[in-house]
Amino acid sequence: MSRIGKQPIDLPAGVTVDVSAANVVTVKGPKGELTQEVNPEMKVTVEGTVVTVERPTEQKRHKSLHGLYRSLINNMVVGVHEGYTKDLELVGVGYKASVSNNVLELNLGYSHNIYLGVPPEVKASAEMKKGQTPRIKLESNDKELIGQIAAKIRSFRKVEPYKGKGVRFVGEIVRRKAGKTAAK
Numbered sequence: 001m002s003r004i005g006k007q008p009i010d011l012p013a014g015v016t017v018d019v020s021a022a023n024v025v026t027v028k029g030p031k032g033e034l035t036q037e038v039n040p041e042m043k044v045t046v047e048g049t050v051v052t053v054e055r056p057t058e059q060k061r062h063k064s065l066h067g068l069y070r071s072l073i074n075n076m077v078v079g080v081h082e083g084y085t086k087d088l089e090l091v092g093v094g095y096k097a098s099v100s101n102n103v104l105e106l107n108l109g110y111s112h113n114i115y116l117g118v119p120p121e122v123k124a125s126a127e128m129k130k131g132q133t134p135r136i137k138l139e140s141n142d143k144e145l146i147g148q149i150a151a152k153i154r155s156f157r158k159v160e161p162y163k164g165k166g167v168r169f170v171g172e173i174v175r176r177k178a179g180k181t182a183a184k
Contacts, residue, residue, distance in 0.1 A: 005066030009051040009074050012081045017051050017073075019044045025073055029080030031141040032121075036076060038069050051077075079141035086150040087170040090134045091159070097126040097134045104136070108157040108167070116156075122149055135170065 011017060015029040023038045038044055042065055043054040051073060055066040078084075090097055096107040104124055106114040118124045122140040136153065140146040150169070159166035161177045168174060 003067075005053055005055065005063070005070045007070065009070070009077055011049040011051065011077060015077055015081050017046050017077070019046060025076070027073070027076040027080050029077075029141075031080050031083045034076040034080060034142060036069075036072055039065050042066065042069050044069070044073070075143045079143055083139060083141050084143050084146050086138045086146055088136045088138075088150060088153055088167055089170050090136070090157075090167055092157070092165040095134060095157075096128065097136050099124050099126050104153070106153070106156060109165075114156050116149075116153065118149060119145065122146055124149075 012029075015027065018026045018028075019038075020026070023040050023042070023044070024035055025038055025044055026033065026035045041056055041062065043056075045052050045054070053066060053070045053073065055062040090106075090108065092109055094107065094109060098105045099118075102118045102120060102124070104116045104118055104126070106116070108114060118138075121142055122138055122145060125137045125139075126134065127137070128134045138146050138150055154167045154169075157166045159168045159172075159174050161175060162179055164174050164176060
């Protein structure tokens, strides 16, 4: 049995879950509304304040879908109740970030600035304090979307292992390499 799939999902106060006939799960809460289409073979049931996901057989495919949809629904419940945040920092001389009208402008040492349109579901903010690295904060109720946006921002300038410059998550540990040594 799937260890994750068999766990029930407890609904916090103010969060409701509806399952339509077409197996579309809708979760509503104080931070918004999210929908997810579930495989027709999986059975999602809502009993009071508990949501459970059941699978029809013990096939490997059904076992993997069981855990997947349980995790997706749980992420939706947490998202509409508490929300998700991702913090990124820009490490490098002259690196800058600013946000205006849901457009993130990044100066990452290239000959041009990078402009990234942020979806309206994600709230982006940039802060630059003297003596600290510039930081970008992303907030949303959709865990998948916020992860994709953070990965896209990070891909513009990946952290290099020699000086540690680039875009990284706050608290991320970067393995550093030793540089060249002079031959004697």
